[in-house]
Amino acid sequence: MLPVADDFEYEYRGCDIVYGRGCVDRLGAYLADRGLERALVVCGSNVGANDDLMEPIRDGLGDRLAGVFDGTTPDKRAESAFEVIDAMRDRDADALVGVGGGSSLDIARQASAFAADGRSLADLRTAARDGEVDSLAADRDPDDRPPVVVIPTTFAGADVSAGGSIEVLPADESPTGHPVSARGSAMPVADFADPELFETTPTSALAGSAMNGFDKGIETPYARDADPVSDATAVHGLRLLTDALPRVVGDDAGGTEASDPEAMDRAVVGSLLVQLDRKVSVVHAFGHGFARRYDIQQGAVHAAVVPHVLRYLFSKVDASRDLLATGLGIDPEGRSDEVAEAVVERVAEFRDALGAPARLRDLPETQREDLPAIAEFVVDDPPMARAPEGLDPTAEAIEAVLREAW
Template identity: 40%
Template sequence: MTERAAAGRSFRFDYRPGVLRFGEDSVADLAPELDSLDVERALVVTGRTVGDTPAVIDPVTAGLGDRLAGVFAETTPAKRLATAYDVVDAMAEHDADGLVALGGGSSLDVASVASVLAATERDRDGVSDEFAESGTIAVPEADLPALAVVPTTLAGAELSQVAGITASPESGLVETKTGGGIGHPALMPDAVFHDPALVATTPRPILAASAMNGFDKALESTYARNATPITDATATRSLAVLQDALPALGSDPVTPADVEPVLEGILLAQYGISRPDGTTLSLVHAFGHALTRTYDVQQGAAHAIIAPHAIAYLLEEVDAGRELLVEAFDVEDSADDDAIVHAVEQIRDALGLASRLRDVDGPDRSEFDTVAQHVLGDSFMENAPNGLDATQDEIVQLLNAAY
């Protein structure tokens, strides 16, 4: 029995997700679900590629039926504050009282921020000044427009109360480039539709990278400082499901039947990780932030490279959820840490993702000290396992091992 289990745990689990709809063609029920949320007209918020892909956009607009107010297909990976304001303008133009975010995390974040902007009584100058000074935007006490989410990737951003956003001087909203985000329970979507048929339309490389990000959410929930018996259960089951299901994403074509068990695992990975009292994201996601902050590395690719080394480091230093990982990966010898690390490596390799930093557009060794400082300064490090006292030298050593 682990030290954590033997000692017992007191915990508070305040988690209030919206309605969860799962299954192929589940988006056909968008209209009745929005009806239960008192939404009369919904604006679909998505990116240009998704908006121009009939296999994705058509089932959503058909599912909305008479409740379709319009389609805003202008989100970008930059998650711009100006785009969120454009969504607010489109809501007014189309007389929309609700939002449907369709696509990846960028569309979800922009729609979430737009819901905050639509509910605030402050003018744009006041909001922009606050964002420039603090990197965040206050959420008003007024009810936000209802938000339904239809994800088309596997990163697992849809059951979250956090939204990232950026602004640049070109928008006229800020004087210097600014990045930040909003965190508030009101940002948790009111309904989420996990539809394998729509996810299967996403190009395989994008699915593979996003799946690694989603997989690591479950991985980190096994050892996070504020893990609970509830997240232990969902994370362990998630890892077991994903270990069997993810290899199907390693080859083309990817079918809805391939995607369905993966979506199930990603849903379990997300459950309870974004709560008012904190998140279970930890060391791997801190590395992900540090590597993608100033380098052209995709988040899932960064996770794929770092995760095995991070798990090896944690298991050497602390317990790091060893018992749960042994159970999830069905490791025969509970003392064999290498087998746990190998299980993570097998997932990465099955997805066809890079295994070395030198093979992506990341930092050179000369920059590792700076990256290590960003890792240690990341807010997710507050969730590192009990007993871990990571040093800059140790983080640099881990980066060197990953290089």
């Protein structure tokens, strides 16, 4: 069993990572130290109604709690971000605290970017129809953005990030027939990672997010711009997640709630590590390709495709197979001809232990006839620029991978 510290703090690209059981007790003191008086909590309705989760946050904020906006949804529409901005003004809040999974954290961050950008939703939609939506508030001083604190409660790995696209124009209003999104850079000032709060999240929600976070560790070592530092955090994060996640949300979890606090601690630390210097690449491009077509959970797509994507990569390039093997608990020494298949098998075993979808056809949103169009989306998706050196992906090759995963 890999040990982790009981608590620690670490500064990463301007974000203070605060880890430890009960660390949300320090929320109010943290805001006070930064001269922030009133914080609006941003979350979804299920999180807002979860008193076991919300009570420690309310207590931690104390008299700095300005109110709760619990209207975020998984589809991450721009309307939600503008509603958050209105709620901030109504409650005279000077900070945002995003709580929950990736959608809520993205809405909180992008509300900060929208607020600094200054354009109305109508203005942004007009720009989207004209094909002119670009980065929000790109020319603004970061200090003009309302500061955001994030409190993750799932393993999606969306907390230590400055991004998170928000849909500005739905597909049925878009000139291209596909949704148009906008995003700004709004790195959180702090990430409070409290394992006790993860334990209040239903196991089904944790399992649904697990493959998304896990695949950040899988992708970083083979990305063409990987380096020894990103390799180190990804590999150690994978070691923790491979050991801990099945005990928290998989076959070994033993119930509807997390029953192994030590495993939860390792899972939360692992989910933090795989985000540091992460290099999202081919697997995420596959997930984005499906998101262009359907309203679908990224983790479910990742679960179905990742063994097939890895087999495709290994058939063409090295793709850092020995590093991945080490992260997955496989000794690569003397197994140069076998290590690639061992990695693929271990990833599939891990996915199956989590009870995640194994085939694309198991996802109710997907249609086999859409695979050629999705392959075109995948090839053109920005993360494909990080594909391993020497890989020359084509739409035909991607479609073949999708058909294997079907």
